[in-house]
Amino acid sequence: MSYREVVSGGVVRWGAVAVGARMPVAAAPLALVFLVRERPGGYALGAVLAAVYVVGEIVGAPLLGMRMRPERARPQLARGLAVGAVAFAALGLLPHAHPVALGAFAFLAGAAPAAAPGGLRALLTGMVPDKAVTQALSVESILTFAIWAVAPAAVTGLALGVSPALPLVSAGALMAAAVAGLWMLPEGWRSDADDRGGESMARILVRAWPIFVTGAASLSMLALAELVLPALLEQRGIAVGWAGPLLAALAVGSAVGSFVYGLRTWPGRLRTQGMVLMFAVSACLAAVAVLPGVGWLLAVLGVAGVLQAGAMLTRNLSLREVLPPSALAAGYSVMYAAIGAGYAASGSLAGGLLSVVSPSAAILAGVGLGVLLTVVGVLGEVKPAASPGVVSAGGDVAERTPVSGGSDAERGL
Structure with a gap:
């Protein structure tokens, strides 16, 4: 397969939404440090806020991701990103708030949109042919690395050149724009209601x-x-x-x-x-x-x-x-x-x-x-192989979909 299979208006729109959703995530730890660095003990407080933000991501991602419904993922993604946008904006607009309040906003900014990366990835792979999934994931990876390369420089320039609060206010605006952009994307992705075989x-x-x-x-x-x-x-x-x-x-x-x-x-x-x-x-x-x-x-x-x-x-x-x-x-x-x-x-x-x-x-x-x-x-x-789509005696499900041009990868995990 070639990258031509994933070049479409839908994927371009997905990329725009992904930038709005992920740039704030890449910017957050450094932006939190710059936000409070001029306070007494500011660097230590910034490190704590960044750690709280990461803890929010770690807690929020599995909890919210497990609740996402494939056929109606868009409203759930929108709610998480909207709450995240408010939390980012609050951090930027209330830089002198009590550290406990800043910590609460940082946790919420990390937790609320934490399922968005997984949901957006699933949306992307649902928008392309099965045989082009490898290329779609490669495009997503390229975009992610580009965002993480740009974010630190952007945060540093805005914080030092304009205002320490501006990176976080901008992050809130970007995430809010991603919420609006979700309505340019499909509501969800294809899923069989019984594809889990009754398992939790x-x-x-x-x-x-x-x-x-x-x-x-x-x-x-x-x-x-x-x-x-x-x-x-x-x-x-x-x-x-x-x-x-x-x-x-x-x-x-x-x-x-x-x-x-x-x-x-x-x-x-x-x-x-x-x-x-x-x-x-x-x-x-x-x-x-x-x-x-x-x-x-x-x-x-x-x-x-x-x-x-x-x-x-x-x-x-x-x-x-x-x-x-x-x-x-x-x-x-x-x-x-x-x-x-x-x-x-x-x-x-x-x-x-x-x-x-x-x-x-x-x-x-x-x-x-x-x-x-x-x-x-x-x-x-390394587990005994099972028939495709059949739950083995140990509860293992064999692979269902060939990847990248028909290679039946990972059979018998």
Whole structure:
């Protein structure tokens, strides 16, 4: 399949809505720090608000995602985004409010729209032919990495050049615009009312735990490297200002990797692809811990970004293979929460390790943990095969839909 299959007015409209819904998410942690940094103890308060925001995402994504009805997803998405828009605007308009009030708004801004990434992804894959799902997810990944590359610079420019409150007020306006844009999209996606075979949503999602584990491991390793990078540069005697270009190389590599993955059908099962890519990312990050020069770091982080994008796409495609359509939004939302939890855990691990070991040792420890989680996830995916669409004796559902040009990926997870 080629990308021509996903070039349509509907996908363009979806992209506009996705930017409005996701740019605030990418901007929020840094924007919260800038909002309160001039208060006494402002940086510490900003870090706490950012952490509360992430906790809101982790809590809200699975709870709201599991309640989403495929055939009427749009009203639920609109409500969540509307509440999120109000919470973002309140943060920007009330910057001197009591810290408890700011924390409540930050939690609400994270929790209320947390099911939107999963719901929008399910909407997108429902808008394209089944054989073009890989390309659609690649386009989504490219857009996401572009948003995360632009957001920090936009927040910094607005906060320092105009007003610390403006990034959050703008985030509220963008999210409100996304609410209006939802009515340019389908109301939901196709789903058979009986596609869960009478099983509860929770039980279906629990069966997919290995995919959630490997998804969390994938980002947690890169998050650890990102958080430790400034300290690593200081350890090497390299200007800390190089952290920006190095992280930009990682983001550009991820966008390139997303595009390349969607260009063709790749050999092997999704499980095998994901395992190989995860181990390759681990090798790159281990190299980051020992390579001495900026040039090497730029090259290795760029390659790590390419590989990371492929690893995350295999996880999203694996979810689509093992979950019925009615559980897709919930599955994507749980993946979102798992990734957020992995990132938060990496931040805590980085802070703890840096107080007792060198930055390079901290990265290697994080890589070791990521490899362990990857092995656990891969072993958890190895299960006896079942007939397509039939619930096995152990409660496992075999894959239903071929991916990317007809390759029956991940049969017998």
